[in-house]
Amino acid sequence: MAGFDPVRLAERLEPLVAPERLGVQLRRYARFRWSRHYGGNVAGDVLGCNLRCAFCWAWRFAYKAVGGVPLAPWEAARRLAAEARGRPRARVARLTGGEPTIGWAHLVELAPRVARLLPHAVFVVETNGILLGAGRVDPLELVARAGRGRVFFRVSIKAATPEAFERLTGAAGWALDLQLRALERLAEAGLEPGRDYRPALVLGFEPPEAVARLLERLEAIDPRLPAVVEPEPVRVYPHVERLMRARGVWPRYLE
């Protein structure tokens, strides 16, 4: 079966996971929490994603389009700030879980509020980059609203080849190019690898040669990129193991 179009899926999901109320775009959130990544951070997990990764740790809400709590940008910012209260190590506030760029108008309103309420924190957008790469959203809009140095894009590249991308995400293999195009757009916007954005790379499903070729493609986008790639090994929680077994994929290093 051919993979689906993740840009079209995002279009279909947006009114469900980011409904409008009185001219304000809300976003459905599954939860807010403190987590140890980045040396300690507050996280908002959003509902809904336009990929269907076989290794998704968040699939129980990333695959959903309804449920959670729809919040206005100022409500979400307050929830993040509340999680950070009493935690001086909260130098990062992030949106993760599903795909935060679905509901861009919400994100654009949220980022400056987070910058104001958490003046010592960087706002990290953990994204699959599909909508950035498709030119549906403008990263500079977010930077302009929050301030340079206050927003960081972490683009999770799901595979090194279109074939593996399709097998692992369910989306059409050509969409891997959109993920790479997202990195190009961030570079074209004058943002700096490592300071303003970085690629993360899901590892474990492809041979090292395929990964090496992908790193060459990253180098062609910006020679500094390979040095800042964050390896993203799959975390095999029981619910992730169930999903991977159902989809017939398994990391090579666990075989």
Ligand code: SF4
């Ligand atoms: S892009 Fe992220 S949230 Fe979406 S399905 Fe893949 S791993 Fe899950």
